[in-house]
Amino acid sequence: MRPYNLPESIEACLFDLDGVITKTAVVHAAAWKQTFDDFLLQRDGSGFTPFDATRDYDEYVDGRPRADGVRSFLASRGISLPEGSPDDEGDTVEGLANRKNDLLLEKISAEGVEAYPGTVHYVRTVRQHGLKTGVVSSSANCREILVAVGVESLFDVRIDGLVAAERGLPGKPHPDTFLAAAHDLGVTARVSAVFEDALAGMDAGRSGRFGYVVGVDRVGQANALLAHGADIVVRDLAELEHQG
Structure with missing residues (x-):
């Protein structure tokens, strides 16, 4: 594991918006x-x-x-x-x-809306170590929310509800939006990590055969996140850096 507690094979990190990046869930x-x-x-x-x-x-x-x-x-x-x-x-x-x-x-x-400080710091850390980053959300308001909390520039690609509609991509629990983000970043699912708080997102990570799936437990559903495919569950992404 590297300092941010991901397998050596991981080259890209794909983050859900609501409940992972922002306090909007x-x-x-x-x-x-x-x-x-x-x-x-x-x-x-x-x-x-x-x-x-x-x-x-x-x-x-x-x-x-x-x-x-x-x-x-x-x-x-x-x-x-x-x-x-x-x-x-x-x-x-x-x-x-x-x-x-x-x-x-x-x-x-x-x-108003806020970002989780632990997530923002974690995204900055993985980017500093050369990993690519993307945001994957079913929200049609994704870009506006990212701009509102000042973190849009931290993500190399964005696959949201608007992009999914334009491309005809089915949403979570199907893996298509995450797979599209990996494709746009020039990587495969096998070298990408998914960060999700939703059970549908866990299902997408598992069925898409992503290299690592991180469950973010904000509401006390750690067991359910593990049952739906999480490799690890944390309450906040700051815990991953502390575990390194």
């Missing part, structure tokens, strides 16, 4: 909860079962493209909706996805 969860609870209340009345911002978020929406998250959660409740149009605001898959994104942007505007 909790904001996403809150926006999803408000969106789904409002929908379920209108549909089922006051006896509805609320969206669980930990269990349901981790299992059905975390790390996935927005529309996929809507489909996944609704399927868990036996609910099917029409797809709708990209600018829809009604009770459709696209409509709920758009409502969630509007709420997310409102919350970020009101509360």
